[in-house]
Amino acid sequence: MSLDALIDEARRANTSALFITQAGEVLVDEVMDGQGDRPLATMSVTKGVLSLLVGRAVTLGHLPGADHPVHEVFPEWRQGRKRDVTLRHLMTHTSGLQNVPHAGEEVYASEDRLQLALCAELDAAPSTRFSYNNKAMVLIAGLLERVTGRRLDAFAREELLGPLGITDWHWSVDGRGL
Structure with a gap:
């Protein structure tokens, strides 16, 4: 796809902003919706941030690694196929979790x-099917809170976003604060 075609597709998709670099050169840096410089909802980018936080939890010794079984943190998952689900499955959208x-x-x-x-429930056995899954991300968030003993936003602020100099951010939370 040409750069012009990519920009046109971004406009058709109502993209808020587009930033493209290649070999260190900025090719496109454009607010596309006419609303100016402001915080943008990153939505699925947050899934990558959760993976970085998993890595940080591993580095700090809160988790042994991505192949850690979910049932070791959530004992209610010790039965059936859920017993085989690992943190890696959640991170790669291959948990089989109903969606x-x-x-x-x-x-x-x-x-x-x-x-x-x-x-x-699980719609498929773990690692047999990819399914982009927000519930899997919720499980990662809950798992990180349990193993670190901190609210996820506090852990993110102290261990990742703050050290990177990112201070203007917000996550939506549910009724219980997750």
């Missing part, structure tokens, strides 16, 4: 997102 295509219909509307995710 709906639009998170707003189920996950964001839930007062207790962690309970929603913990109670979800």
Whole structure:
């Protein structure tokens, strides 16, 4: 795809902003929606941030690694196929966890997102199918809170975002604060 075609596609998709670099050179740095310089909802980029926080938790000794079984943190997952789900499965969207295509219909509307995710069944055996899954991210957030003993936003602020100089950020939370 040419750069012009990519920019045109971003405009058709109502992209808020587009930043493209190649070999250290900025090719595109454009606010596309006409709303100027402001914080943008990064949405799925947060999934990468959660993975960085998992790495930080491993470095600090809170977790042995990405292949840590979820049931060791959430004992209610010790039965059936859930017993085989690892943190890596959650991070790579291969957990088999039941999913709906639009998170707003189920996950964001839930007062207790962690309970929603913990109670979800598996639609597939772990590692057999990719399914982009917001409930899996909720489980990672809950798991990180349990193993670090800190709210996820505090852990992120102290261990990742603050040291990077990122101070202007916000995560949505559910009714219980996750």
